[in-house]
Amino acid sequence: MNELTYVQKRFINYVETIMNSGKLSHSYLIELGDSFIEFPFVLLFVKMILCPNNVCNVDCLNCKKCNVCKLIDEGNFPDLEIIEADGVQIKKSQLLSLKDEYQNKSLIGNRRVYIIKDAEKLNPSAANTILKFLEEPEDNIIAILLTNNRYRVLETILSRCQVLSLIDVTTFDVVDDSVVQFIKYMIHGDDLFIYYKQIYETVLIDKERAKEIFSLVEKIFIHYLSCSAQNVHYEQFEFLKTIDSEKLLSYITIIEEEIPKLVYNINYKLWLDSIYSRFVEVK
Numbered sequence: 664m665n666e667l668t669y670v671q672k673r674f675i676n677y678v679e680t681i682m683n684s685g686k687l688s689h690s691y692l693i694e695l696g697d698s699f700i701e702f703p704f705v706l707l708f709v710k711m712i713l714c715p716n717n718v719c720n721v722d723c724l725n726c727k728k729c730n731v732c733k734l735i736d737e738g739n740f741p742d743l744e745i746i747e748a749d750g751v752q753i754k755k756s757q758l759l760s761l762k763d764e765y766q767n768k769s770l771i772g773n774r775r776v777y778i779i780k781d782a783e784k785l786n787p788s789a790a791n792t793i794l795k796f797l798e799e800p801e802d803n804i805i806a807i808l809l810t811n812n813r814y815r816v817l818e819t820i821l822s823r824c825q826v827l828s829l830i831d832v833t834t835f836d837v838v839d840d841s842v843v844q845f846i847k848y849m850i851h852g853d854d855l856f857i858y859y860k861q862i863y864e865t866v867l868i869d870k871e872r873a874k875e876i877f878s879l880v881e882k883i884f885i886h887y888l889s890c891s892a893q894n895v896h897y898e899q900f901e902f903l904k905t906i907d908s909e910k911l912l913s914y915i916t917i918i919e920e921e922i923p924k925l926v927y928n929i930n931y932k933l934w935l936d937s938i939y940s941r942f943v944e945v946k
């Protein structure tokens with residue numbers, strides 16, 4: 664195995680943080696450039712999720728020891744299903760047979776995973792079916808969708824997945840000071856309420872802006888979490904060093920759950936109140 668790239672290390676760090684914190688989401692969208700090179704990293708994540716004894720770790724990237732890892736690498740592990748496009752599309756019938764299979768098969772470990780390759784190829788009726796899975800997730804089933812470009816995946820699907828990337832992209836440049844200040848208030852809990860009016864009038868002026876800002880904050884937190892081991896920090900976010908990773912993961916989860924609600928015809932101020940309260944509760 665060649666020396667890992669920065670992005671690969673970042674990915675590994677992040678999945679480690681997820682596993683150690685026990686805050687596994689039900690659905691991930693992983694962006695890959697070249698699946699031939701990067702698929703083993705996806706499988707590493709899957710191994711960590713499925714390992715019945717919770718012993719699989721970063722070293723299982725090239726695991727020659729564990730039986731589970733071996734079966735996963737060979738595509739023979741019963742709690743893992745991989746769906747690929749049937750021609751140019753992924754069809755609804757493929758997803759329904761997956762569902763049937765999972766309902767009728769007993770579980771080896773504690774969880775099941777299904778991987779959908781080329782998630783941008785989900786045809787509209789397949790997309791609807793997968794949305795239903797993503798909206799009403801079963802506790803022990805984790806979805807991992809793969810794509811080479813997140814922007815080609817349907818927005819409704821994208822918004823329900825936590826996005827991880829194995830593609831090297833600059834995640835953000837210099838962030839506006841007002842956003843940095845907002846993040847500071849956010850992680851100091853009560854300050855959010857004290858500066859509510861100011862934040863509302865200058866930063867989070869409307870739904871569109873809120874969507875933008877919170878997506879940026881999420882990106883910053885994910886970036887920060889995944890880089891901490893290599894000490895790659897942005898000067899602007901030095902203060903994040905004092906915040907523990909569990910807390911940052913909680914913020915990410917809240918943002919991911921709240922942002923999709925903005926598409927409905929909801930009262931923006933009430934929405935803000937509720938997301939603020941959730942931030943304040945994070946201890």
Ligand SMILES: [Zn+2]
Pocket residue numbers: 710719720722723726728729732
């Ligand atoms: Zn292993």
